[in-house]
Amino acid sequence: MSEAQLASFRQRLLAEESALRSAANATTQHLQETEAAPDPTDRASAEEEHTLELRVRDRERRLLKKIAQALHRIEDRSYGWCEESGEPIGIARLLARPTASLCLEAQERHEAKKRQYG
Known part of the structure; x- marks a missing residue:
């Protein structure tokens, strides 16, 4: 793989990593700002939404690990x-x-x- 291709993949991976970290920070902030709803139905809906957000973040956390591994492979020239x-x-x-x-x-x-x- 050429240096230009490696650099291109490195930039792409870094951009994706940055976007995932920003999304994780936004979710953390959103979860901290959410108030407890007095209505049981509203509370159940909010809890379901939080559960879904946390599942998405867990998937993204695993993707961040794969991105870090890919960046390491780029550095040690085993990428590709x-x-x-x-x-x-x-x-x-x-x-x-x-x-x-x-x-x-x-x-x-x-x-x-x-x-x-x-």
Whole structure:
């Protein structure tokens, strides 16, 4: 992978990381500002909304970890290479999923095993 491509992916990952951190801060602030509603129905709706927000943030927290790992792979020059097979991941896959650490074939094998064995 060329230096320009690595720099492009690095910038893309950093931008996504920044956006996720901003969203997490906004959620934290929103959760702290929310007042308890006296009506049980309103309170239940607010709790459901908070639960949904926290699930989204948990997903984003895992994505932040993957972004950090991808940035580390860029630094050590292993970005773009499958961690399992050593084959190139492919620019198209990285454009679709910049945090990918496995080539498509290896990812499909992992997903098949997961479906088979749970």
